[in-house]
Amino acid sequence: MNAEQKLTPPAIGEIWPGQGGIYGGIRQYPEGLCHIIFAAEDVPGRHAxxxxxxxxxxxxxxxxxxNTEALVGHEGKHPAAIAAVGYxxxxxxxxxxPSIGExxxxxxxxxxxxxIDWHYWSSSQRSANDAYFMGFEVGWLSSSHKGLECLVRPVRRFLQ
Incomplete structure (x- = not known):
């Protein structure tokens, strides 16, 4: 998108046609304020x-x-990150x-x-053995064994 193109986002929580999913609003990132788009669906299956x-x-x-770039670029296998990148x-x-903050x-x-019946992996690692996940039923943020299979909901972002 060039500087002359101004996109008008929908209301937060609505599908943004042509942008790949549900509009999540604006967040601050290293490159500046960005629109965040959550995929409209989970990647099929559960992933470690x-x-x-x-x-x-x-x-x-x-x-x-x-985080995802680090995971995918690492020698080990990181199925949740690979599934998100493949979306x-x-x-x-x-x-x-997404990170745990996202x-x-x-x-x-x-x-x-x-x-609300299962957890979503974040890309945020807690330790060599654990990573953070989110439960959407009550907003439960926690960490667990990296072998646990959870849902994956990809996100993307672009400068405002």
Whole structure:
């Protein structure tokens, strides 16, 4: 998108036609204020975080893109991150596994868009053995064994 193109987003929680999913609002990122788009659906199946026993530089609580790049670029297998990166919608292929902060943003502003009967992996690693996840029924933020299989909801972002 060039500087002359100004997009008018829908209301938060509505599908943004042509942008790959549900509009989540604006968040601050290293590159500036960005629109965040949550995929309209989960990636099919449940996926392990992966990389049990290995520390990866995927520790940001706010930048899921940076975390995902670290996970996918690491020698170990990280199925949740790989599933998120493989997601495409409306011609967009820049999806990633959200950070725990991005998932919490989804719980705050789009709670009805997520399944409440299971947990969602974030890209934020807690330790060599654990990573953070979010439960949408009551907004439960916690961490668990990287081998646990959880749901994956990809996100993408672009500068405002």
């Amino acid at each position: 975080y992966g990389g049990y026993g290995v520390n990866v530089e995927a520790v940001s609580r706010t930048d899921g893109r940076a 495409a919608a409306d011609g967009h292929t820049d999806f990633y596994l 998932l919490h943003h989804g719980w705050q502003f789009l709670p009805d868009s997520f399944a």
